[in-house]
Amino acid sequence: xxxxxxxxxxxxxxxxxxxxxxxxxxxxxxxxxxxxxxxxxxxxxxxxxxxxxxxxxxxxxxxxxxxxxxxxxxxxxxxxxxxxxxxxxxxxxxxxxxxxxxxxxxxxxxxxxxxxxxxxxxxxxxxxxxxxxxxxxxxxxxxxxxxxxxxxxxxxxxxxxxxxxxxxxxxxxxxxxxxxxxxxxxxxxxxxxxxxxxxxxxxxxxxxxxxxxxxxxxxxxxxxxxxxxxxxxxxxxxxxxxxxxxxxxxxxxxxxxxxxxxxxxxxxxxxxxxxxxxxxxxxxxxxxxxxxxxxxxxxxxxxxxxxxxxxxxxxxxxxxxxxxxxxxxxxxxxxxxxxxxxxxxxxxxxxxxxxxxxxxxxxxxxxxxxxxxxxxxxxxxxxxxxxxxxxxxxxxxxxxxxxxxxxxxxxxxxxxxxxxxxxxxxxxxxxxxxxxxxxxxxxxxxxxxxxxxxxxxxxxxxxxxxxxxxxxxxxxxxxxxxxxxxxxxxxxxxxxxxxxxxxxxxxxxxxxxxxxxxxxxxxxxxxxxxxxxxxxxxxxxxxxxxx
Ligand code: ACM
Numbered sequence: 001x002x003x004x005x006x007x008x009x010x011x012x013x014x015x016x017x018x019x020x021x022x023x024x025x026x027x028x029x030x031x032x033x034x035x036x037x038x039x040x041x042x043x044x045x046x047x048x049x050x051x052x053x054x055x056x057x058x059x060x061x062x063x064x065x066x067x068x069x070x071x072x073x074x075x076x077x078x079x080x081x082x083x084x085x086x087x088x089x090x091x092x093x094x095x096x097x098x099x100x101x102x103x104x105x106x107x108x109x110x111x112x113x114x115x116x117x118x119x120x121x122x123x124x125x126x127x128x129x130x131x132x133x134x135x136x137x138x139x140x141x142x143x144x145x146x147x148x149x150x151x152x153x154x155x156x157x158x159x160x161x162x163x164x165x166x167x168x169x170x171x172x173x174x175x176x177x178x179x180x181x182x183x184x185x186x187x188x189x190x191x192x193x194x195x196x197x198x199x200x201x202x203x204x205x206x207x208x209x210x211x212x213x214x215x216x217x218x219x220x221x222x223x224x225x226x227x228x229x230x231x232x233x234x235x236x237x238x239x240x241x242x243x244x245x246x247x248x249x250x251x252x253x254x255x256x257x258x259x260x261x262x263x264x265x266x267x268x269x270x271x272x273x274x275x276x277x278x279x280x281x282x283x284x285x286x287x288x289x290x291x292x293x294x295x296x297x298x299x300x301x302x303x304x305x306x307x308x309x310x311x312x313x314x315x316x317x318x319x320x321x322x323x324x325x326x327x328x329x330x331x332x333x334x335x336x337x338x339x340x341x342x343x344x345x346x347x348x349x350x351x352x353x354x355x356x357x358x359x360x361x362x363x364x365x366x367x368x369x370x371x372x373x374x375x376x377x378x379x380x381x382x383x384x385x386x387x388x389x390x391x392x393x394x395x396x397x398x399x400x401x402x403x404x405x406x407x408x409x410x411x412x413x414x415x416x417x418x419x420x421x422x423x424x425x426x427x428x429x430x431x432x433x434x435x436x437x438x439x440x441x442x443x444x445x446x447x448x449x450x451x452x453x454x455x456x457x458x459x460x461x462x463x464x465x466x467x468x469x470x471x472x473x474x475x476x477x478x479x480x481x482x483x484x485x486x487x488x489x490x491x492x493x494x495x496x497x498x499x500x501x502x503x504x505x506x507x508x509x510x511x512x513x514x515x516x517x518x519x520x521x522x523x524x525x526x527x528x529x530x531x532x533x534x535x536x537x538x539x540x541x542x543x544x545x546x547x
Pocket of ligand 1: 085330331397
């Protein structure tokens with residue numbers, strides 16, 4: 001079914017084979033800063049080889065070559081002395097930037113740094129026929145790329161994709177695939193949402209009950225059957241061992257993706273409190289949550305809790321080199337602090353106005369710990385309430401208002417407003433889609449994601465500098481399989497990739513759709529279960545005729 005519709009899209013979008021190349025529609029996503037068409041094609045043959053100028057460049061190129069050897073069946077040697085694809089560093093190009101020049105007899109790729117080289121190779125890969133992604137040799141394919149010159153650099157330094165593995169656990173193989181796929185579209189931050197009311201997913205050696213108890217729930221609510229409650233009767237859980245986490249961190253680093261772990265506090269902590277009840281603000285025993293929604297369970301601001309959190313974070317810092325660590329802090333009802341003697345005594349002792357200031361005091365203590373260990377903190381925009389911790393980065397999700405306020409206070413901001421960036425929401429009419437989030441009743445189609453502008457008009461130029469980027473979030477209350485994650489994430493992630501990478505003034509939805517048609521075969525060939533976008537009157541260009 002997919003390939004039928006897909007063929008129709010191809011016919012529709014790329015029907016005329018001999019038209020001149022229309023350079024803005026070169027099928028690269030995200031759209032590069034500048035693209036100039038040349039004449040002719042460079043053909044990959046048995047004799048094609050990469051020439052690099054250093055061991056570190058060779059390592060990046062060798063990883064790429066080893067991937068495309070699989071589908072092309074070509075030797076594609078990587079050498080220092082000779083080769084017709086010359087790859088090297090040129091620092092003045094800048095961070096994550098590259099210049100790719102394809103002539104009919106040679107290719108030159110210069111990167112401002114190793115990440116730039118990696119991104120240049122991703123653009124090169126997208127110019128090759130989609131079978132380049134195959135995991136077996138693809139025969140009878142013309143491995144040619146058009147002559148072209150590309151100069152490219154990212155608009156934002158933070159280009160993120162998020163995955164919630166707390167609501168449902170996704171195994172290492174899928175997490176790697178998710179990272180690999182996003183990296184091909186030049187995302188560079190993976191926000192790994194590792195702890196939730198419904199499950200704790202990271203091994204912490206000092207607290208074994210986190211993986212013995214907090215990682216497992218006895219069942220899961222069926223769809224939205226809250227009242228009366230219906231559970232599926234199927235235990236669910238899982239966690240990543242520290243060795244697995246190291247493996248994923250290294251895998252991501254090879255793709256120039258930094259993993260930002262999120263350890264939620266003080267809310268979204270039902271699973272933690274199920275394992276260690278003394279950390280909660282009331283004494284009765286609770287279970288790992290089996291339903292969705294905001295829970296009252298909250299970590300008590302006791303010294304025991306801070307010992308626990310700093311112990312946990314110590315192990316987290318050891319696993320994740322990311323300079324920024326996400327500590328959640330969203331959706332924290334304060335009822336259990338209002339009724340708790342320890343919480344109330346701290347409010348009094350510290351001269352705090354209320355529970356909001358208590359949360360701010362809590363987060364500032366964690367910030368001080370991270371700062372003493374050379375890291376900074378990211379929190380959801382609730383961390384603005386009661387006063388921001390020094391150096392905190394705000395992830396603005398309840399619209400952009402929190403982001404605007406934080407930027408005005410001189411704090412860095414990552415924009416991820418629900419209406420544009422929540423890929424757990426429906427992307428089309430709910431009547432024709434699998435179950436998804438529809439809180440507040442809105443859907444988030446591909447075009448809406450594409451229309452997102454991370455820098456609000458209200459900000460001055462100097463305030464706008466604090467918007468370090470944007471991110472798409474995949475919460476998984478209704479997403480229990482890898483296939484469904486991909487269906488929700490792709491191709492919307494491609495629209496977000498362009499939002500965070502491409503120059504604002506060059507973004508154009510018609511061009512995007514045309515390039516999307518050229519790009520979907522790559523996702524198909526990669527085995528990504530993307531959603532087939534609705535047909536659109538894509539502007540046919542001859543460019544992709546040989547793809
Ligand atoms: C969130 O969606 N609760 C950050």
